[in-house]
Amino acid sequence: MNIKIPVYQPALNGNEKKYVNECLDTTWISSKGKFINEFESGFANYVGIKYAASVSNGTVALHLAMIALGIGPGDEVIVPSLTYISSVNAIAYVGATPIFIDSLPDTWQMDPADLKRKITVRTKAVMAVHLYGLPCEIVLIDEICKAKGLFLIEDCAEALGSKIGDRHVGTFGDISTFSFYGNKTITTGEGGMVVTNDETLFDRSLHFKGQGLAKHRQYWHDVIGYNYRMTNICAAIGLAQLEQIDGFIKRKREIAKFYEQNIVNPKIEFHREKDGFTHSYWMCSILTPDSNLREILREKLANEGVETRPLFYPVHTMPMYSQKYLKIPVAENLGWRGINLPSYPGLSDDDLKLICGIINKL
Numbered sequence: 001m002n003i004k005i006p007v008y009q010p011a012l013n014g015n016e017k018k019y020v021n022e023c024l025d026t027t028w029i030s031s032k033g034k035f036i037n038e039f040e041s042g043f044a045n046y047v048g049i050k051y052a053a054s055v056s057n058g059t060v061a062l063h064l065a066m067i068a069l070g071i072g073p074g075d076e077v078i079v080p081s082l083t084y085i086s087s088v089n090a091i092a093y094v095g096a097t098p099i100f101i102d103s104l105p106d107t108w109q110m111d112p113a114d115l116k117r118k119i120t121v122r123t124k125a126v127m128a129v130h131l132y133g134l135p136c137e138i139v140l141i142d143e144i145c146k147a148k149g150l151f152l153i154e155d156c157a158e159a160l161g162s163k164i165g166d167r168h169v170g171t172f173g174d175i176s177t178f179s180f181y182g183n184k185t186i187t188t189g190e191g192g193m194v195v196t197n198d199e200t201l202f203d204r205s206l207h208f209k210g211q212g213l214a215k216h217r218q219y220w221h222d223v224i225g226y227n228y229r230m231t232n233i234c235a236a237i238g239l240a241q242l243e244q245i246d247g248f249i250k251r252k253r254e255i256a257k258f259y260e261q262n263i264v265n266p267k268i269e270f271h272r273e274k275d276g277f278t279h280s281y282w283m284c285s286i287l288t289p290d291s292n293l294r295e296i297l298r299e300k301l302a303n304e305g306v307e308t309r310p311l312f313y314p315v316h317t318m319p320m321y322s323q324k325y326l327k328i329p330v331a332e333n334l335g336w337r338g339i340n341l342p343s344y345p346g347l348s349d350d351d352l353k354l355i356c357g358i359i360n361k362l
Contacts, residue, residue, distance in 0.1 A: 033232030058179025311338030
């Protein structure tokens with residue numbers, strides 16, 4: 001396929017080059033330097049949380065959150081099946097057992113009623129995922145966790161800038177994570193962030209991400225730690241991206257509105273915003289009537305140079321997590337029918353008209 005319109009590409013039109021060149025000129029290119037602190041403090045201020053620890057990618061952010069909470073073998077962590085694989089892999093990394101729950105058919109987010117059904121004496125935590133930029137029912141999920149004495153982890157990899165009322169996602173859980181991969185709302189190339197309002201969890205995150213280095217004794221390590229640090233160069237890019245985030249989200253929301261207003265094919269369903277929730281539209285997503293029509297539409301778009309992605313396949317159907325047969329009907333139905341459309345800030349209205357025209361002819 002000759003791609004003319006990719007499903008995503010970053011916008012690097014701000015101070016990225018300036019800040020990276022400063023790293024090169026000063027030789028601060030590794031995991032120390034002023035941009036680390038500036039990016040972390042700027043990010044915490046944007047989200048509205050006390051503490052932020054930068055890491056090398058979003059998956060290790062999740063792993064670090066698990067370690068900070070002390071989750072391990074014998075523990076169960078409830079997680080939606082309709083999510084990206086890293087959410088579940090992070091649970092497996094620490095030897096815990098993922099317990100899959102279904103999704104709500106209207107918002108595609110994890111189902112609080114199914115969450116309640118799946119809690120057992122072994123449940124240690126709930127991982128709430130804000131899928132594709134729409135917040136999940138995090139207020140209700142938080143209430144369930146508090147009532148049952150469970151930890152709440154928010155996976156906000158796809159939801160930077162998403163809110164319930166005026167409150168950002170990532171501020172409800174005990175600990176939360178973000179991703180800055182190249183296709184995320186802001187990027188550092190590879191990178192992530194762990195955020196929390198709990199000073200102890202923050203200190204534990206710093207301890208484990210920096211090779212388990214003791215606080216008050218040089219080159220003395222008192223736990224088995226990890227090298228999960230972000231570089232100053234990545235943080236420099238991240239800071240430049242953070243300076244532009246309001247514009248990115250504004251444009252992404254305009255793109256979503258354009259799709260909704262100009263795709264008039266009655267076969268197509270949209271992943272819509274919910275009242276009281278701010279959808280940041282990391283990806284603009286639609287549903288086709290069935291999997292066959294999805295592939296026909298994706299092929300038609302590809303023939304015109306338009307790249308798309310299928311929705312995430314439910315993780316419980318993947319070989320390493322399907323040893324025990326499970327039927328999770330809503331997640332399966334959504335996973336076989338959904339498409340992610342091009343959703344990046346640099347997308348032109350002419351590109352959008354082309355995409356809508358192809359979809360309307362399905």
